[in-house]
Amino acid sequence: MSTKPAVNGAHKAAIRQENEEQILAAAERVFADFGFKGATTARIAEIANVPKANVHYYFSTKEALYRRIMEDVCDHWLEAAMTFDNSADPAFILRGYIEAKMDLSRVRPYGSRLWAHEIIRGAKFSSEYISTTVKNWLDSRVEVIRGWIDEGKMDDVEPYTLMYMIFATTQHYADFGRQIEIFNNDKPLTDAQFAEAKENVVRIILKGVGLA
Amino acid sequence: MSTKPAVNGAHKAAIRQENEEQILAAAERVFADFGFKGATTARIAEIANVPKANVHYYFSTKEALYRRIMEDVCDHWLEAAMTFDNSADPAFILRGYIEAKMDLSRVRPYGSRLWAHEIIRGAKFSSEYISTTVKNWLDSRVEVIRGWIDEGKMDDVEPYTLMYMIFATTQHYADFGRQIEIFNNDKPLTDAQFAEAKENVVRIILKGVGLA
DNA sequence: ATTTATCTTGACCGTTTGGTCAGGTTAAAA
DNA sequence: TTTTAACCTGACCAAACGGTCAAGATAAAT
CATH class of the missing domain: 1.10.357.10 (Tetracycline Repressor, domain 2)
Structure with a gap:
């Protein structure tokens, strides 16, 4: 991750933004391929390259995402x-x-x-x-x-x-x-x-x- | 079901044809709504008005259907x-x-x-x-x-x-x-x-x- | 240095899912 | 009448699924 020293929580904010963007991009693709019901949170996590629990950490439910x-x-x-x-x-x-x-x-x-x-x-x-x-x-x-x-x-x-x-x-x-x-x-x-x-x-x- | 007396298995054949058509029509609709992955055999059976096991009796797998x-x-x-x-x-x-x-x-x-x-x-x-x-x-x-x-x-x-x-x-x-x-x-x-x-x-x- | 907040994540849970099976029913054939 | 073949289906199974949790790590604040 970023090596730039953080100031006033900027690093934590950057972590959140980066992870959210990754998950959103992955989810858009998986929902695009399979529709809402056919898409799985496991697949979204896999494409986003994060653990499944992380998807739920940033977006409470599949529907919210x-x-x-x-x-x-x-x-x-x-x-x-x-x-x-x-x-x-x-x-x-x-x-x-x-x-x-x-x-x-x-x-x-x-x-x-x-x-x-x-x-x-x-x-x-x-x-x-x-x-x-x-x-x-x-x-x-x-x-x-x-x-x-x-x-x-x-x-x-x-x-x-x-x-x-x-x-x-x-x-x-x-x-x-x-x-x-x-x-x-x-x-x-x-x-x-x-x-x-x-x-x-x-x-x-x-x-x-x-x-x- | 049909009250017409069967001749040479016509009744059994009619049963098969009717059930297959019902299942096919239901499946087309459910696959159309949810795609392959999002569709469930339970939903297809429900729309077709047959028990789920019957769907598999006539069509071995979801993919075959x-x-x-x-x-x-x-x-x-x-x-x-x-x-x-x-x-x-x-x-x-x-x-x-x-x-x-x-x-x-x-x-x-x-x-x-x-x-x-x-x-x-x-x-x-x-x-x-x-x-x-x-x-x-x-x-x-x-x-x-x-x-x-x-x-x-x-x-x-x-x-x-x-x-x-x-x-x-x-x-x-x-x-x-x-x-x-x-x-x-x-x-x-x-x-x-x-x-x-x-x-x-x-x-x-x-x-x-x-x-x- | 210590405390607080956020991030991380493997393990787990209850529910849903595709598919199977055994036993019974019904119709057709012998 | 008996036997055979096709139909029916509730119960069940293993795997997949969405979502939760507890415990640890990391970064920021005090």
Whole structure:
């Protein structure tokens, strides 16, 4: 561990932060792979490289750990959502949002997979969050899209269907990453391949709604 | 049970078929909700309305049951895949394929979710199937799309990206069905809403690749 | 130097889990 | 009628699981 002399408990605080981060990262991965019920605290401890009792020392229960990670994933999702503002230029906004979501899938695939698990099993823990924070955001974005349609800036498409298409397509690169890898001759997409995919996704969707 | 007199073991055969179907349906649902590891044989038995020992009487292990259902889901997927043939008319073929996939999500959401679980956790059981049957089919369809592009029938898009977009968008209605339901004021999509979504998905994608 | 607070962790506990078994029931075959 | 085969299932087993605890180590405060 750190050899730097501690001042005012900084060392103990650093120990806590380092261990918590290690456990959170391990847990995100294990929950992403197996879902809440399928994940074991033994496996999380193993990946985090700490004794199982330590997981419980820092996070009282498996569920507490799970909720903590989901909050973090939601915060990250919100950052991408913020790129979708009320600008007058739909092509610019939609391009920015799709790219932000694609990038999120690229840099944090486990978070997306964890979310997918959560939704697939019925959104047991996140139902309220989805029906409030996420739904309010979605409904307000749908109003913005409707405004663009009314102003003749884009085709008259059903806005919810468009948003679901964007969610689905962008998260696919995280959730079904392994399948895409198998299709790519068992190799992860290179940065170039991913950039090309991103550009094609943006292009097809923008043209699909009359913006390119 | 059936009161019809049996002839040549038909009754016993009917018992087996009925019980197997019940267990398979229950298992598909439980595996869809919780994934392989998170699902329990006790839960499957409960949903199937049979004693747990009966599950093992008909399917030796949990894994045998899981593999059996996955084979079935793959067969079903293949049926939709068959709509994508070598026709000269890309708009017609893509529309047919997208619609078949959307319908599959509508009539068999658990199968799609089970598949999603399988892929999210790394395609542990299905890796070979994906890298052979599915990949060969995908690669051959990509060649067909390239042919259409070469003939100037559609835009020069990256065919794999297009196929992933179709997979993602159509399966979203099954895998993230709960989220969509929450966004729909906690009500499942009506048939009319689903038909509208399907039409919009087809329209956006076809236009997005220069086919509408 | 001593005390206090935090960290560490092997061992343990009660519950859950996948799977087995023995004995009984029912239907079909001989 | 008897025998055979298939179905049924409560009880049980060993292993896995989430979580706890006591005792020791370490760092910080007094």
